[in-house]
Amino acid sequence: MENALKKEYIHRVGAKTFGEWRVTWIKEKIYPIFLKGLSNKPSNSSITTLVSSASDFICSLHSFDKESEKWFIKKPKTKEMADKLLEYTIEVVQGKLVPNVEKDPFTLALGKAYHPGRVVGSGGTLLGWEKVMGSEYTKSGISRSSVNSPDDLDAKVASIKD
Structure with a gap:
């Protein structure tokens, strides 16, 4: 916003x-x-x-x-x-x-x-926000585009690939 x-x-x-x-x-x-x-x-x-x-x-x-x-x-x-x-x-x-x-x-x-x-993502399609960014990004009442960049992006990407 x-x-x-x-x-x-x-x-x-x-x-x-x-x-x-x-x-x-x-x-x-x-x-x-x-x-x-x-x-x-x-x-x-x-x-x-x-x-x-x-x-x-x-x-x-x-x-x-x-x-x-x-x-x-x-x-x-x-x-x-x-x-x-x-x-x-x-x-x-x-x-x-x-x-x-x-x-x-x-x-x-x-x-x-x-x-x-x-959206910064890694591979695949139809992953969804929750899987890519975590539940804190889908359940907060704020716009996804206004959320700060995740500091642990590498860990999130690794968890998606697992």
Whole structure:
């Protein structure tokens, strides 16, 4: 709730999904497709997902100005964060930055060791919040995205794999 009230970085995707918008963003040349050509070796699925997420998020921050017929990011602070996110994502693709839960392009660009708005998981599907994060995250009356990053993430991931 606290993060929602701040509305620091507002995305503008409306009812469409990122996948639906991606077609438009690529056609309009705001999607950073050049990221795919920066690596000299194949990327693992985690890196590929991170690059796609960062690219989608950066594009979602843009608005379309009907007069100039150009895409832009309204707030200077948001533009600065988007530029940092792109820089750190480039470093990941080039192998200069090895991301982890508390140090990835999003956390570095946002300046926080944890950023709400995504689920950090490991393998499998349909695991559910309780199995992944523990019962304290499903039974508290607060939003899951406002819960602090678990300090014992490695132990939780290991227990899921068992």
